[in-house]
Amino acid sequence: MRPDDRKYLKSHEWAKPDGDVTVVGISDYAVSHLSDLVFLDLPAVGTEVTADETFGEIESVKAVSDLYAPVSGEVVEINEDLPDNLDRLGEDPFGAAWMIKVKTTAESANLMTAADYEKHLEAEGD
Amino acid sequence: MPIRETSLRSLHESSGAKMVPFAGWNMPVQYRGILHEVQTVRSAAGLFDLGHMGRVRVRGPEAEAFLQRLQTNDASAIQPGRIRYAMILNDRGTIEDDILVYREEAGADFFVVINAGNADKDLAIMREVAADFDATVTDQTDELGMFAIQGPKSEAIAQRVVDADLSELRYYAWTATAAGGTPVEVSRTGYTGEDGFEVYCPQAETPRLWAAFLEAGQQEGIEPIGLGARDTLRLEAGMALYGHEIHDRLQPLEAGLEWAVKYTHDFRGREALESIKSAGGSGKRLVGLKTTSRRIPREGYGVAAPDGSAIGEICSGAASPTLETNIATAYVTDAHAEPGTEVAFVVRDKHEPATICSLPFYKRPR
Numbered sequence: 001m002r003p004d005d006r007k008y009l010k011s012h013e014w015a016k017p018d019g020d021v022t023v024v025g026i027s028d029y030a031v032s033h034l035s036d037l038v039f040l041d042l043p044a045v046g047t048e049v050t051a052d053e054t055f056g057e058i059e060s061v062k063a064v065s066d067l068y069a070p071v072s073g074e075v076v077e078i079n080e081d082l083p084d085n086l087d088r089l090g091e092d093p094f095g096a097a098w099m100i101k102v103k104t105t106a107e108s109a110n111l112m113t114a115a116d117y118e119k120h121l122e123a124e125g126d
Numbered sequence: 127m128p129i130r131e132t133s134l135r136s137l138h139e140s141s142g143a144k145m146v147p148f149a150g151w152n153m154p155v156q157y158r159g160i161l162h163e164v165q166t167v168r169s170a171a172g173l174f175d176l177g178h179m180g181r182v183r184v185r186g187p188e189a190e191a192f193l194q195r196l197q198t199n200d201a202s203a204i205q206p207g208r209i210r211y212a213m214i215l216n217d218r219g220t221i222e223d224d225i226l227v228y229r230e231e232a233g234a235d236f237f238v239v240i241n242a243g244n245a246d247k248d249l250a251i252m253r254e255v256a257a258d259f260d261a262t263v264t265d266q267t268d269e270l271g272m273f274a275i276q277g278p279k280s281e282a283i284a285q286r287v288v289d290a291d292l293s294e295l296r297y298y299a300w301t302a303t304a305a306g307g308t309p310v311e312v313s314r315t316g317y318t319g320e321d322g323f324e325v326y327c328p329q330a331e332t333p334r335l336w337a338a339f340l341e342a343g344q345q346e347g348i349e350p351i352g353l354g355a356r357d358t359l360r361l362e363a364g365m366a367l368y369g370h371e372i373h374d375r376l377q378p379l380e381a382g383l384e385w386a387v388k389y390t391h392d393f394r395g396r397e398a399l400e401s402i403k404s405a406g407g408s409g410k411r412l413v414g415l416k417t418t419s420r421r422i423p424r425e426g427y428g429v430a431a432p433d434g435s436a437i438g439e440i441c442s443g444a445a446s447p448t449l450e451t452n453i454a455t456a457y458v459t460d461a462h463a464e465p466g467t468e469v470a471f472v473v474r475d476k477h478e479p480a481t482i483c484s485l486p487f488y489k490r491p492r
């Protein structure tokens with residue numbers, strides 16, 4: 001079962017609370033479906049992100065995909081060497097491959113628990 | 127319309143293929159991964175299911191005259207047992223499909239392979255044109271299976287399965303032979319830029335022959351290859367994909383395909399094409415692009431000059447594992463089409479630097 005210390009969006013981003021900051025990344029499911037990753041575009045520190053709107057993009061050999069913010073707030077930290085080390089996403093998508101940390105002012109209404117995310121993935125058919 | 131299946135579908139699924147719809151057919155897009163599959167074909171060999179492509183037999187006393195009217199190349203110059211690349215144009219001189227035209231070894235009948243996505247359209251055009259000739263057009267897509275083996279180890283592997291001496295089969299030649307007791311036709315053609323063969327067989331025998339090729343190539347490491355890798359391979363080899371580098375609003379001159387046009391016979395679209403030519407062409411042409419950006423130039427992205435002005439559009443793009451860089455094709459204005467010209471491709475408002483280069487990107491070592 002995927003980590004239940006965090007919540008998930010249908011679009012496979014995860015949001016883990018850490019004091020007044022939320023750590024954001026993408027799930028192993030997203031990574032395995034992307035395959036052959038070539039590029040990751042993260043916002044600069046200081047950028048305001050809005051829940052359910054895009055905060056960056058990830059590109060695989062096949063396509064460019066938007067990344068959706070699970071929370072609103074100011075980006076206070078980004079995982080700077082992740083774009084140069086994309087294989088970390090395959091190795092540790094819930095840990096070392098975190099993407100951004102946001103000083104949270106609001107949360108998406110669409111966040112689900114780990115259990116509901118699992119059900120969502122089953123429904124997706126994989 | 128329900129999706130069509132090739133006779134290899136269950137074999138693909140048991141090999142772990144990810145299946146996707148393509149041109150109305152359920153096709154394998156990848157097995158172990160696009161980049162891995164490209165490298166397998168370039169270093170050893172891969173097998174490609176081509177069941178989706180259209181296969182048409184042309185017969186009759188005026189088969190050649192019909193083909194002269196239908197397509198741009200000179201059918202009268204195709205020797206028995208040989209094959210030529212050609213296009214079917216419309217009366218505006220633009221491209222309805224790119225095709226291969228085969229003359230049988232016995233000399234009288236022809237075989238034509240057409241793109242899956244254009245099969246219905248092409249067959250309608252062929253029947254319309256054939257009405258004026260003593261020639262018959264027979265759609266053999268259902269009765270024949272088709273697959274390809276491509277890669278430097280292709281001949282060694284195929285020879286273990288096929289009776290004919292493949293060392294005698296020249297590039298763009300074909301022959302009727304047998305494999306494991308089944309009559310097959312084999313051509314030395316392909317869509318990857320590697321040596322290889324395309325095999326045409328009775329549909330019911332396709333799974334058995336596919337398995338025989340996979341078995342025969344075990345020691346070389348042959349693998350089944352999906353459409354994703356097929357697209358990257360043909361792009362590296364500078365080969366057009368209908369709907370991208372060629373379509374019905376583009377003509378052979380700007381597409382760099384005038385070499386497949388012979389003005390010695392009266393083909394559909396000849397007059398329009400000659401007008402375009404004498405008027406000086408369209409002012410744009412097909413070029414290659416290379417970029418050191420990690421981003422991939424994709425179909426539909428704009429191409430810009432260093433001053434930011436729009437000069438063209440990307441047709442296809444891919445990460446090239448063979449060249450270890452990202453590549454693309456694009457139509458750009460003639461002024462910017464010289465190899466070495468610095469340009470940019472536009473990704474979501476960002477301009478990524480790229481350089482114009484000639485096609486193909488890759489030529490196999492000989």
